[in-house]
Amino acid sequence: MSSKYVQVYNTLKKQIESGEYAIGEEFPSEAVLQEQFQVSRDTVRKALGMLENQGYIQKARGKVAVVVERGAYNFPFAEILSFKELNAHLNRRTETEVENLEILSDQELIMKIFEDDEEKEIYDLLRVRKIEGERVIVDHDYFKRSVVPNLPLRACRDSVYAYLEDEKGLRIGFATKEIVVEDATEEDRRYLDMKRYDLVVVVRSYTYTKENVLFQYTESRHRPDCFRFVEVAQRKKL
Known part of the structure; x- marks a missing residue:
């Protein structure tokens, strides 16, 4: 408790x-x-x-x-949430724009991301997240087709996780996440309303099934003024 x-x-x-x-x-x-x-x-x-x-x-x-009005949005990264689920947490007006959805068979890219020489094809999904009308997050996802053979556009616009779990019965288990700050790229400037900012907060995630199978890699790039990560930490004496 x-x-x-x-x-x-x-x-x-x-x-x-x-x-x-x-x-x-x-x-x-x-x-x-x-x-x-x-x-x-x-x-x-x-x-x-x-x-x-x-x-x-x-x-x-x-x-x-x-x-007070919260300038930054708190993201609960200790949990695995879809953006639709996160929207309920943020209590803000949000929108998802699908910029790209395609199947890739680039073996060099697949090896670089998943280190799996048996995987032949992956989905490449690029989405922009708007919060209160501003484009503040760009999500770039890659999914193994051996685990996710079909990925309809309707799911990408709504919730990929809801589609995978509720319609396809996929059991999502856990994710490893890394949070860093990087210089904004040309792609960031193209897809995000960067204003005066030259940096972005980047969250890289590897997501696994309950059976410990890696099936998704995500690179989520955030405008820095709209990012907040807060966790309640308890002291643990080693």
Whole structure:
């Protein structure tokens, strides 16, 4: 079971995301929250600190916290989520544009990505993600056709994972992820509304089935002002 302050944080976060507290509205005082949740002052302060760190509220010394507009979008990278599922978490207006979907048989590329000399063909899928009307993420996915023999355009526009799991019965297991910052490429500038930025946050993922079969490689490139990665870390003494 999670700590009490994490439970308080999760409840307050959901209330903010659902619109129960409007942007610019004063947040309840520490005393009010103590009474509401029947917890200590320290517990409330920890929960409020997490909300502030994730950009939900802004606090000033001696003043009540205020709900603020979040400039960056928090991505829960400890989980494997489709963009459609992530949209429910973001609570923002989103749209997916499919820029390219084709089958490749380039053995050199297949070996470079999957290190599999038996794989003959892969799907190459390029999608742009719009959040609140701005093109802020470009996702480049490669799928092994030995695992994903068919990939319809409708699934690419909606949710590839929903198609694979619900219609094809694929059991998705786990992913390894790497997050780095790189110089923006010409492709980034072509597909993203880069504004004044010269860098992008790049998330590279290798996704496996429940049977430990690698079937997908993804390179997700984010405009830096629209990226936030926050995890709750607990101390573990080695």
